[in-house]
Amino acid sequence: MFGTNLLERRSRPERIANEAWEHLTSAVHSAGDSVLDTARSARRNSAGLADDAGDLVGTAADEARRRAVLAFDALAGRRPALPWTLLIGATLVGAAIGWAAASATRAALSRDDRAADDIEFVDVDRPNSPVGLDG
Structure with missing residues (x-):
């Protein structure tokens, strides 16, 4: 009950930013999971191809997380660091x-x-x- 009151007292931009953050993180996680599944099946088919795909998946997931954090900061009104x-x-x-x-x-x-x-x-x-x- 206490947590619900805190969520209701936030300003509208904060609620929108929080919802956007939740959507971004769920999209990143689901994209990462589906890409990882694809990489696993490729690894079973050929070892060399799977190693390259695994590196690519890790890099893509890291980049997606970095961009999600930057997007959340922009929605929250925070300026990027120098x-x-x-x-x-x-x-x-x-x-x-x-x-x-x-x-x-x-x-x-x-x-x-x-x-x-x-x-x-x-x-x-x-x-x-x-x-x-x-x-």
Whole structure:
């Protein structure tokens, strides 16, 4: 009796989300059971085919459960978590690229400084200069 009152006091979106979750989990379980039965019969027929099908069934069931959890969270109004691994990885790659660019720039500038010291200026006399600088 106490449990029934709690269920009745929930808001309408919570009840809808709960019903959707129940439908999703039952669909996932029934799909998983039927696929597992198919895999078992295939395993009896050929061992190699059954091993591949078993791996595929496990992967499909895991993906279905993951999607069901994401769907339930979306129905409940929860936002997905930030992909911290991706963000940290992108930051590290950006830092590595920045470090490489800075090192290349420093090397190019030091080469230019050394080359500037080696430049020798030559005074050239040009006969019949139109500007009249020679005379």
